[in-house]
Amino acid sequence: MGDAYFCWCFCVWKYKRRGPVYVTILLSILFQLHEDVFVLIKLTGLAFTVVSAMAVSSLLHIRRTNPGLNKSRFKLPIFLPILYLIVNISIGIFSIYDSPNDALLSVGLMALGIPIYIIGVAWKRKPAFIESGMYRTTVWLQKVLNVVQQETSPNCIEVSP
Known part of the structure; x- marks a missing residue:
């Protein structure tokens, strides 16, 4: 699911259940509204x-x-x-x-x-304050939601344009 096409915050997986937590929570809230x-x-x-x-x-x-x-x-x-x-x-x-x-x-x-x-x-090439804010937010959300980033698969084939 990541592969640099999604924002990094949507590409984390629940450690034990192996599911995309952020997207599921976001869509559930939007559906309830x-x-x-x-x-x-x-x-x-x-x-x-x-x-x-x-x-x-x-x-x-x-x-x-x-x-x-x-x-x-x-x-x-x-x-x-x-x-x-x-x-x-x-x-x-x-x-x-x-x-x-x-x-x-x-x-x-x-x-x-x-x-x-x-x-x-x-x-x-984002400014340093945006990079550090994104990093701190990522670490905090990983701790709160008990999630990890998805590992990249070595079996992927890259096609150059």
């Missing part, structure tokens, strides 16, 4: 639609630009990801047409992740 569970289902559905469409689009882009990258024996006909992408985009369009306010809220919540990513991950 809303009175209508069906709106939450719509928000999650549209977010899943957008993220899966981006994933399949990136798969199609990588297949087109780097055709020799897939060295595995598993081959998938190209029409299946294209069909999935078409169905996924149509579900997203129907979801936006059905409830545009909920769709706007969902896109807005997803856009809130951009500054969090920029501050937490992409900004490498």
Whole structure:
């Protein structure tokens, strides 16, 4: 789960239960604040639609630009990801047409992740007071919540652009 794509504070695991504590607590609090569970289902559905469409689009882009990258024996006909992408985009369009306010809220919540990513991950040369504050907060939360940072797996394959 970390791999430098998430903010460091979301990548810690409960020591004994092996689960992402911060994200679970944050989502549980946010779910309790809303009175209508069906709106939450719509928000999650549209977010899943957008993220899966981006994933399949990136798969199609990588297949087109780097055709020799897939060295595995598993081959998938190209029409299946294209069909999935078409169905996924149509579900997203129907979801936006059905409830545009909920769709706007969902896109807005997803856009809130951009500054969090920029501050937490992409900004490498932070001022010293921010670095020390983040470190002290991390140590304090690790002690209070009894969590540890996730270990990196040596089996990961890095692909350079």
